[in-house]
Amino acid sequence: xxxxxxxxxxxxxxxxxxFLASHLPDAIRERVxxxxxxxxxxxxxxxxxxxxxxxxxxxxxxxxxxxxxxxxARQYIFETECALADAPAQLAFGLKxxxxxxxxxxxxxxxxxxxxxxxAAEDWWCQGYSEPGSGSDLASLKxxxxxxxxxxxxxxxxxxxxxxxxxxxxxxxxRTDASGKPQKGISFLLVDMKSPGITVRPTRLxxxxxxxxxxxxxxxxxxxxxxxxxxxxxxTYAKFLLGHERTNIAGIGASRRExxxxxxxxxxxPKGGASMLQDPVFASRIAQVEIELRxxxxxxxxxxxxxARQQAxxxxxxxxxxxxxxxxQRISELQVELLGGQGLAFGDGSGERARATAAYLNLRKLxxxxxxxxxxxxxxxxxxxxx
Numbered sequence: 001x002x003x004x005x006x007x008x009x010x011x012x013x014x015x016x017x018x019f020l021a022s023h024l025p026d027a028i029r030e031r032v033x034x035x036x037x038x039x040x041x042x043x044x045x046x047x048x049x050x051x052x053x054x055x056x057x058x059x060x061x062x063x064x065x066x067x068x069x070x071x072x073a074r075q076y077i078f079e080t081e082c083a084l085a086d087a088p089a090q091l092a093f094g095l096k097x098x099x100x101x102x103x104x105x106x107x108x109x110x111x112x113x114x115x116x117x118x119x120a121a122e123d124w125w126c127q128g129y130s131e132p133g134s135g136s137d138l139a140s141l142k143x144x145x146x147x148x149x150x151x152x153x154x155x156x157x158x159x160x161x162x163x164x165x166x167x168x169x170x171x172x173x174x175r176t177d178a179s180g181k182p183q184k185g186i187s188f189l190l191v192d193m194k195s196p197g198i199t200v201r202p203t204r205l206x207x208x209x210x211x212x213x214x215x216x217x218x219x220x221x222x223x224x225x226x227x228x229x230x231x232x233x234x235x236t237y238a239k240f241l242l243g244h245e246r247t248n249i250a251g252i253g254a255s256r257r258e259x260x261x262x263x264x265x266x267x268x269x270p271k272g273g274a275s276m277l278q279d280p281v282f283a284s285r286i287a288q289v290e291i292e293l294r295x296x297x298x299x300x301x302x303x304x305x306x307x308a309r310q311q312a313x314x315x316x317x318x319x320x321x322x323x324x325x326x327x328x329q330r331i332s333e334l335q336v337e338l339l340g341g342q343g344l345a346f347g348d349g350s351g352e353r354a355r356a357t358a359a360y361l362n363l364r365k366l367x368x369x370x371x372x373x374x375x376x377x378x379x380x381x382x383x384x385x386x387x
Contacts, residue, residue, distance in 0.1 A: 005073065013077045020085040023050055032086040035355035037209060041124065041166045044088050048121035051090070057119045058095055065103055065111070066119050072304045076252075083253025093162070094118040094125035098171045101188070101241050105229040114169075114190070126164035128172035128191070128215065129238070131157060136372050138173070139182040139235065143217065145174035145189060147224070152176075152189060154197075154220040160369075164213040165202050167193045177232050188234035190226040197221075207358035242371065250324030252297050258331045258359075259290060265338050265356070276338060289330050296323050318376035325366035325373065332360040 005013070028043045030036075051057045059075045061067020070078070083089075090096075099118055102111055117123040134141040143156025154174060164170065170191050177185030191198075197220040202210035229237055263286065266277035276282050303316045335356040367373045 005077070009073055009077060012074055013081060016078055016081045017085075019054065019056075020081060020087060023054065024085060024087050025050075028088060029086045032088050035358055037211075040088070040163070044091055045121040045124070047088050048090060052120055057121075058099070059090075060096060061099065061119075062103070065099075065115055076300070076304055080253035080256070083251075084257050086257070091124065091163075093127050093171075094123065097127060097241050098125055098190070101171075101228060101237050104240060105188075105237050107225075107228075109225070110190070110228065123168045124163075124166050126161055126167035126170045126193075128158040128161060128170045130160045132159055135160070135368075136375050138238070139186070141173055141175060141186065143172070143174050145176050145187060145222070147176070148221075150224050151221045152187075152224060152227070154189075154191070154217040154222060156217050158215045158217075159212075161200075161213045161215050162211060164193070164215055165200055165210065169193060170215070171228075173234050173238055176234075183235040185232050186234040186238070187231050188228040188237045189222050190228065191220065191222050195220050195222065206361040206364075209358070209362065211362070250296060250300050250320040251328055252293070252300055252324070255293050255296075255324070255328050255331060258328070258335070259286075259293060262286060262331055262335050262338075265335060269338050282334075285334060289327060289334065292323070292330075293327050296320070296327060299323075318371075318379045321371065322373045322376050328366055329363050332356070332363050336360045 025046070028047060031039060031043060048057060056068060056078070058065070058067035059070050059078050061069075063069040068074075095118060099115060102114055106114075114123070118125065128143075129138060129141075131141050131143060143154065143158065145152040145154050147153075152174070154172070156174075158170075158172065161170075170193055172189050172191055173186050174189055175185055176187040179185065193200075197218040199216040199218070201214040201216070203212050203214060205211055228234075263277060266282065266286065267275050269276040271279050277286075299316065300320055303320065306316075339356060
């Protein structure tokens with residue numbers, strides 16, 4: 001298999017690099033570089049508007065819905081170069097999760113209203129899936145949606161909701177029928193976060209941030225017109241969405257950026273008359289994770305080029321998720337190890353020391369979200385080993 005980018009794809013990569021150099025605001029780039037999330041909503045929305053004005057607002061969307069129509073290879077190049085340039089990640093909940101569901105299963109009215117607003121950064125979306133006791137076993141969710149005339153009335157709780165404190169809308173899986181198999185009684189609703197009865201309670205994480213939330217629904221009325229597809233068929237739409245959530249979850253660009261940062265940190269950390277980058281033991285550990293990252297990148301490219309030949313990804317997606325998250329965590333561990341005792345005071349400062357320790361704490365989540373790594377191993381065992 002030829003895993004080299006074509007001449008046209010290499011030219012596109014240079015085009016992306018020129019665009020990032022000229023259009024990514026320096027202030028946003030610097031905040032991403034040092035891990036400053038104080039203006040995260042403003043930065044993501046401003047960057048999305050810049051991309052949209054250039055016609056690059058939706059790399060993964062088809063042209064008929066306002067997207068670029070790019071191939072998987074071009075999407076990969078774009079996202080990798082953005083990560084290497086310290087651009088903020090585009091908000092996946094709208095662009096990569098609810099939007100594909102609307103394109104496939106939404107009504108024309110839903111598509112015409114919501115998709116342009118996602119593209120133009122007019123609406124901030126969040127996800128309402130996990131509940132207390134319903135995470136990896138998502139089909140066990142209990143949040144009720146009872147039909148009352150032209151509305152559904154929602155009661156229940158969602159947890160681990162990312163950046164929901166900024167959200168205008170939330171897409172929710174809700175229980176509309178409890179009489180049969182758990183997967184058969186779930187519906188997919190679009191809920192206005194300004195609706196009466198919604199309470200958002202941010203959760204302070206180990207790194208000091210308020211990235212996730214609990215969201216309570218107390219007799220929240222949602223028009224039945226905001227249901228996507230058929231009632232009790234939400235599990236089908238949820239599985240479709242999760243496939244898009246895991247797109248590029250290997251995070252090659254982010255890992256390459258953090259590996260380069262690790263090398264800079266090691267070169268600046270003295271040891272004897274040299275630096276930690278010249279220490280044979282520590283250098284070998286950096287080399288090992290770099291080899292693993294390169295192997296992962298090759299595997300990722302194999303999946304991308306297979307998809308280009310209309311071959312649907314199989315257990316490779318689970319493998320990418322497992323190895324990608326493990327490598328990200330390994331790199332962050334090495335960064336914190338370099339800091340030693342200095343890393344303990346991350347809450348009192350800013351810059352490289354604070355960013356590295358906060359990132360280490362935050363990235364513990366990677367092996368859980370998007371389908372826990374244990375679940376991904378089960379998928380691999382079933383699909384490859386037949387267990």
